[in-house]
Amino acid sequence: MSDTPRRPRRPAKPHRRPRKDPVRILAFEALRAVDERDAYANLVLPSLLRKAREKEGPERFDGRDAALATELVYGTLRRRGTYDAILAACVDRPLKDVDPPVLDVLSLGVHQLLGTRIPSHAAVSATVELARVVLGDGRARFVNAVLRRVARDDLDGWLEKVAPPYDEDPEEHLAVVHSHPRWVVSALWDSLGGGRTDIEELLRADNERPEVTLVARPGRAGTEELLREESAVPGRWSPYAVRLAEGGEPGAVAAVREGRAGVQDEGSQLVALALANAPLDGPDEKWLDGCAGPGGKAALLAALAAERGAVLVAAEKQHHRAGLVARALAGNPGPYQVITADGTRPAWRPGSFDRVLVDVPCTGLGALRRRPEARWRRRPEDLEVFAPLQRGLLRTALESVRVGGVVGYATCSPHPAETRAVVADVLKQFPGAEPVDARPLLAGLAGVPDLGDGPDVQLWPHRHGTDAMYLALVRRTR
Ligand SMILES: C[S@@+](CC[C@H](N)C(=O)[O-])C[C@H]1O[C@@H](n2cnc3c(N)ncnc32)[C@H](O)[C@@H]1O
Structure with missing residues (x-):
């Protein structure tokens, strides 16, 4: 046994239960x-x-x-x-x-x-x-x-330490400072063009919480009813939009609970309105939404169609999402039909419709404000998965519209591979179709600015306060 004196033990701290917050x-x-x-x-x-x-x-x-x-x-x-x-x-x-x-x-x-x-x-x-x-x-x-x-430094101090200088590696600098994956910075920048200020404004806008925007579905609710809500202000561009400036609780709005109004970003409202307002010769009686779930645009289109005595067919591949579409359309003042169908294998005859919308599945890189985790889940490989489906849906939409009718191709992604590249590829293989300038249709609403060189339109959060929706309009010519 050693005779070295034992070091006295430190008295154990009395165990305190952690506070539950x-x-x-x-x-x-x-x-x-x-x-x-x-x-x-x-x-x-x-x-x-x-x-x-x-x-x-x-x-x-x-x-x-x-x-x-x-x-x-x-x-x-x-x-x-x-x-x-x-x-x-x-x-x-x-x-x-x-x-x-x-x-x-x-x-x-x-x-x-x-x-x-x-x-x-x-x-x-x-x-x-x-x-x-x-x-x-x-x-x-x-x-x-x-x-x-x-805690030894503030955010700016840390960014100086951990982000590479902009001049050395602009994309990585922006990726770290504005918290986007590098490939997303690169894709957004390709689509947006411009210099550092523009892309930084966009990346900053992606990190802000968007206002809640409502749509008063025409014939079912008026904006004056929604404007009576606390902190409600008119939308910027859509005549049917009302913004809840302080966030608000849409579920507490009677018109939303009753389906007469909905929650819908103004970019989505503009897409539906531009398609509905595209000039058309001849009948304007049958409209198709070929990718309808969960039914936001379909509900606006169905209400607009009802005002003109037209019928909307809303098709959705996934059965449970078709159920959501049926819920969104319930109570529509005019006729409509919801079907579970694959938009690339149409359950309808070619040339049946006067107007067709395909708001195709995409990476959603235009709605990062709303889905905070989405940017980390998406991978560049996802583009390859969506590419054939997006092309197939646009091709079938063109086959489904009558000669003289109009197709709207929409995405909530501004990625060039999901927007212009798809439209250009499909038009190359479909000689009987020509682009329609979508800009005057939006500018005519309330002077939506900065709509680019056309004929298609790309909306941006930092420029328009909307999601980065893309819209190309195409008319079938033969
Ligand atoms: C971007 S979302 C449409 C959003 C909708 N337009 C709205 O405003 O609420 C795309 C939809 O297309 C559906 N979809 C995917 N593949 C499809 C196909 N082959 N045919 C029809 N719908 C499809 C998806 O299930 C999804 O609901």
């Missing part, structure tokens, strides 16, 4: 659902908020808590690229070796430290408490150490 636990659960189950934040969040309200009661979980939880989830997901670059500089191993739940907690902490006005000490201690609850004390100590390193 329902807002941050909810935000963590939402991030896990997005990572683990490929859930969509905008779908998973409302049900988590409802559950938290039920469990905690309105006193312990009020509107401000819901707003903070939403901001934490959306902000963390959007800024993930920037935050990962900063975390990589603060963690002593590659980020891929950090357990995903630990990384989610760290990202939430970084967002509070660098992306909100929460004071640093509160951001660190709240995140460490969260880590104690959801990860355990050991990993909470790791979270504490990493966040203390992050």
Whole structure:
């Protein structure tokens, strides 16, 4: 036995249970659902908020808590690229070796430290408490150490350290600073053209939460009814649009609950309106929406068709999405039909329709404002998957319209491979069709500016306040 005196043991700290903060636990659960189950934040969040309200009661979980939880989830997901670059500089191993739940907690902490006005000490201690609850004390100590390193600088300071200088590598600089995958920066820039200012404005707009925009479906609701809602202001371009300037709760609007109005970005409204307003010789009685689910544009088209005594056929390949279309169209004042059908193998005779819309499946790179996780899920290879389907749907649309009729090809992506390249390829193989200038149809609505060289139209969040919708109109000539 050794006679060296034993070092007296430090008295153990009395164990304190971690404080449970329902807002941050909810935000963590939402991030896990997005990572683990490929859930969509905008779908998973409302049900988590409802559950938290039920469990905690309105006193312990009020509107401000819901707003903070939403901001934490959306902000963390959007800024993930920037935050990962900063975390990589603060963690002593590659980020891929950090357990995903630990990384989610760290990202939430970084967002509070660098992306909100929460004071640093509160951001660190709240995140460490969260880590104690959801990860355990050991990993909470790791979270504490990493966040203390992050807290040594502000966002600008970190960006100077972790982003390459713009002059050395412009795309990587923008990717890190504005938190977009590099290939997405590159594609958006190709489509937008212009210099640094333009692309930076677009990338910044992608990181802002869009206003909620409503559509008053013609013949069913008027904008004056929607304008009576708190903080409601008229839309910028569409005569049917009303914006809820302070976010608002669309579910609380009677006209939305009754299906007389809907939630719809103005870019989508403009696409439907431009197709409906394209000049046509001869009959204007049968319209087709060949990719209708979940039914936003179909509902507007059906209401416009009803005003003219025309009928809309809304086709959707997926049965459950056809159900959503049926719900969106229920109560339409004129005749309509919803069918489950593959738009590339038409269940109708060629030349049956006067107007046809194909709002084709795409990467959705034009709606990044709305889907904060989408930019990290998409891969350049997705373009190859969509390419044949997009071409097939446009080709069938052209076969489905009568001679003299008009087809609208729309995407909520501005990627050149999904827009102009598709239209150019299909028109090459379909000699009986010619482009129609879509610009005057939009400019005629309320002077939508900056519509480019035509004949097609690309809308942009930073220029038009809409999603980056693309529209090409094509007339069948023989
Ligand atoms: C971009 S979304 C359409 C959005 C819709 N226009 C709206 O405004 O609500 C594309 C839709 O096309 C559907 N789709 C995919 N392949 C299809 C096909 N071969 N035929 C018909 N619909 C298809 C998808 O299921 C999806 O619902």
